[in-house]
Amino acid sequence: MINLETPKKQKALISQAHQVAMNLLRPNSRKYDKAEHEYPVELDMLAAMIDGLSESGASEGAGAAGVRRSEDAGADKGVKNGTNLASVLSIQEMCWGDVGLLLSMPRQGLGNSAIASVANEEQLERFKGVWAGMAITEPGCGSDSANIQTTAVLDGDEYVINGEKIFVTAGDRADAIVVWATLDKSLGRAAIKSFVVRKGTPGMTVERLEHKLGIKASDTATIRFEDCRVPKENLLGSPEIDTKQGFAGAMATFDNTRPLVASMALGVSRAALELTRDLLEQAGVVIDYDRPALAQSAAAATYLQMEADWEAAHLLTLQAAWMADNRKANSTEASMAKAKAGRMATDVTLRCVELAGTVGYSEQDLLEKWARDSKILDIFEGTQQIQQLIVARRILGKTSAELK
Numbered sequence: 580m581i582n583l584e585t586p587k588k589q590k591a592l593i594s595q596a597h598q599v600a601m602n603l604l605r606p607n608s609r610k611y612d613k614a615e616h617e618y619p620v621e622l623d624m625l626a627a628m629i630d631g632l633s634e635s636g637a638s639e640g641a642g643a644a645g646v647r648r649s650e651d652a653g654a655d656k657g658v659k660n661g662t663n664l665a666s667v668l669s670i671q672e673m674c675w676g677d678v679g680l681l682l683s684m685p686r687q688g689l690g691n692s693a694i695a696s697v698a699n700e701e702q703l704e705r706f707k708g709v710w711a712g713m714a715i716t717e718p719g720c721g722s723d724s725a726n727i728q729t730t731a732v733l734d735g736d737e738y739v740i741n742g743e744k745i746f747v748t749a750g751d752r753a754d755a756i757v758v759w760a761t762l763d764k765s766l767g768r769a770a771i772k773s774f775v776v777r778k779g780t781p782g783m784t785v786e787r788l789e790h791k792l793g794i795k796a797s798d799t800a801t802i803r804f805e806d807c808r809v810p811k812e813n814l815l816g817s818p819e820i821d822t823k824q825g826f827a828g829a830m831a832t833f834d835n836t837r838p839l840v841a842s843m844a845l846g847v848s849r850a851a852l853e854l855t856r857d858l859l860e861q862a863g864v865v866i867d868y869d870r871p872a873l874a875q876s877a878a879a880a881t882y883l884q885m886e887a888d889w890e891a892a893h894l895l896t897l898q899a900a901w902m903a904d905n906r907k908a909n910s911t912e913a914s915m916a917k918a919k920a921g922r923m924a925t926d927v928t929l930r931c932v933e934l935a936g937t938v939g940y941s942e943q944d945l946l947e948k949w950a951r952d953s954k955i956l957d958i959f960e961g962t963q964q965i966q967q968l969i970v971a972r973r974i975l976g977k978t979s980a981e982l983k
């Protein structure tokens with residue numbers, strides 16, 4: 580097994596995240612699994628703490644935000660372990676505590692990653708401290724995000740947004756939503772831009788909240804935009820429609836967010852592995868790292884196989900995040916990490932339920948919940964199949980028109 584050391588400067592952050600996960604998220608895990616749609620008030624205190632850390636400069640990527648590529652990283656300055664790596668490491672710890680609660684953490688939304696990735700300096704300053712969800716999915720467009728129907732039309736100094744977004748994580752609780760809309764449907768993917776729409780903007784209405792299989796602590800909203808006017812300065816990045824660049828601008832967000840979702844998968848599956856290991860040991864199963872897995876009991880062999888699968892996902896995730904920190908193109912690696920980690924977490928958490936038998940299936944412990952929570956990590960930010968398609972296209976050098 581390869582044992583990677585956590586970079587020294589990130590050790591304090593990881594340890595803090597673990598303490599929070601152990602003392603705040605885990606103890607409230609079942610409570611908000613039962614009380615779907617109830618706001619987890621305990622997180623407000625945590626947000627205040629994270630704000631304090633950010634202001635003091637002591638925190639670097641304590642949640643799903645802060646994944647902007649560092650300007651000072653470059654070949655001439657040596658390798659860098661930066662914000663992307665810190666984010667995946669701390670998110671993994673937090674999701675060891677609870678994925679749904681991590682997704683409900685104020686100011687740590689996936690929209691924050693979009694802002695961090697695409698916003699200009701002025702926007703970064705203006706949207707500092709804003710908790711942002713991300714709205715891409717529509718009733719007629721999920722995996723095929725190039726098919727977005729929501730429109731944004733420039734009228735004077737404002738864009739007028741019309742359309743419907745579904746399954747928006749933190750869509751009700753967040754302070755703002757980063758909405759993907761097209762400036763001109765006839766120009767295809769290149770015309771898709773993202774806009775920050777603040778909560779309370781007239782014309783933006785939360786229609787309903789979903790009831791879900793897992794991550795019940797996280798609110799998932801349907802939001803309607805009807806002649807919703809936002810200042811033209813809220814378009815993230817450049818308003819130019821560069822048909823040569825195509826979708827690349829908007830898609831850059833995913834290079835940063837996919838490793839984060841992969842790290843969520845690592846966290847929840849590690850929780851399941853640790854508990855399963857304890858349960859197996861209590862049942863007298865010996866897991867021996869010095870003997871071939873297949874020479875051991877079936878339970879031990881299964882466990883070792885799951886750990887190896889986890890380790891592979893872990894390494895891919897670290898690689899994708901590290902590449903982002905070092906300004907290396909990481910689209911392929913981000914998709915590889917997301918595909919591997921999403922599949923691994925779904926398999927591992929369900930197999931842990933199986934290995935633990937009745938204890939695994941009952942609500943007495945959290946194994947059944949982790950199996951439910953992990954499925955979404957194989958779906959949002961691009962499904963398993965879509966990640967595989969992206970990786971295949973890149974390896975084979977095919978365009979999206981050639982391989983679909």
Ligand SMILES: Cc1cc2nc3c(=O)[nH]c(=O)nc-3n(C[C@H](O)[C@H](O)[C@H](O)COP(=O)(O)OP(=O)(O)OC[C@H]3O[C@@H](n4cnc5c(N)ncnc54)[C@H](O)[C@@H]3O)c2cc1C
Nearest residue numbers: 713714715716720721722746747748959960962964965983
């Ligand atoms: C709890 C939850 C939270 C979410 N949060 C957000 C959010 O915050 N923001 C947001 O914008 N969206 C969010 N989503 C939506 C999520 O990103 C989409 O569900 C996802 O992108 C898949 O889209 P779809 O559901 O329309 O499925 P579809 O695109 O209809 O796909 C259905 C199935 O077909 C497969 N498939 C599709 N195309 C291909 C292909 N070319 N080749 C092979 N297989 C294919 C898919 O992998 C999938 O298994 C959330 C969803 C859930 C359930």
